[in-house]
Amino acid sequence: MTQPQTAIAISSLTKTYANGFQALAGIDLDIKRGEIFALLGPNGAGKTTLISAICGIVQPTTGSIKVCGYDSVADYRQARMAIGLVPQELTTDAFESVWNTVSFSRGLFGKPRNPVYIEQLLKNLSLWDKKDEQIRRLSGGMKRRVMIAKALSHEPEILFLDEPTAGVDVELRKSMWAQVRALQQTGVTVILTTHYIEEAEEMADRIGVINKGRLIVTESKDTLMHKMGKRQMAFTLRDALQAIPPALSHYALVLTEGGRKLTYTYDATQNGNDVSDLLEQFKTHHIRPTEIDSYRSSLEDIFIQLVEA
Template structure:
């Protein structure tokens, strides 16, 4: 099946010599939620700007919904909705009119029923006759999303969509994104809130210094790069590590009351069973045990700071 969005060997060098993107290639399927993660200045916004036709690439090719973004710009751009980081809309215009106007910019005929549905889904219906300037920051962010959805795009870019908004609004947006995915919309999300990617994404890409250093299914990524930790709380303190455990990735706490065993998610659970059996043979008794697994944020930090 042809990918809904295809980026092939994309590079961008600005006039001052700064290379923002370096040979980026990426395919995203229809109905997929793809999270693009990276630190500030990594190239996320440049990549989105090129795909949306706001910045010209230095080299490479991009197709959106089967249309080349340079040779067939109008059709490609019509397939894309963009919610940028910055709030940029006519502050003096009313909500209904500014959203309807955005639909008209793409040559779409009026469709009041669709505009009403979008505003209701985003809890903006009661604000439809309010001027944008009178709205709160969170409501203005909703208006930006409504504008991006007004022309019924196949691909939706959310560039830091929940920056500066409260937790309740963030949850509402997550629910809206899920509904859009169910209707077949492809969603590309950039965010600094790693829990958003962990909550919603099917796949995750990590970009650093203009290079796409990793693209993985979320579950595969956490399995391959995540680490697990088993903590055993002992009945009586241990003075030193038994020699039988010397070759194991296990540490003894300073007070001697905890054994901390660290292993990656690819290692079989049999390793843990073997450890517990060995402790039993040594007569080491424990009163409790706890396990924890690396979060996506910990994996991300490890990737972008890896030398």
């Protein structure tokens, strides 16, 4: 009973914790095979709960979850076998070597030893030269990569990354993005949670925004950025401007600070960035910026727009 195109099918999922708190309030979501899906939401939105339910760590209160066609409760073992999970809280045996940790994890899933696979995995994650190192001697970023190797040790079809780059520096974040994309090339479906819109923007094919246990939006990234993404440029002007010249009225310009600040808001995904046209116009109208600050919507902004909609 495999559904070739659907990696995960979630219907009417709710979760109420033992203390009566409802963390998931009716989730319907299908994840396609081979896609990278980013789950965005503020602290406490229910991201980890949702992932935990899919992975069978948290028991759903109502609703159903199918993983590669297997029910997450009734066919728990098969469903779990298809999943690799990198949890939000990193936990590893500090004194074990990288090689042993990853190999042992494969064994836990009852998979026969496969040193060739593990070697390739460690190489793909740039960990091969650290294979004999104790985990405690690795940097934070390396530890995260070990967690990913561990999660992939049993060759799962689906990889969950719960906040993979929280507290990770920009350079390493970029290298992790590249590694995740490389994984997608090998056919792995990736679901990640993040607070960073840039991360979702960079990585995801599709984005789900979750708030208070509800998926308030599920869209392809391009659609979401198109609908919600705004960019702004704030020009500090050398000479105060009395009013915006009528010739510029078709630009979304706002004049503040006694005419010394001009803010231009534009669509993040508009074809042909027209900022250069605007600058030409400034010149024509003797508007002279001394400083330009650019700004783009954060998840927070998009979020506020969504919640207020």
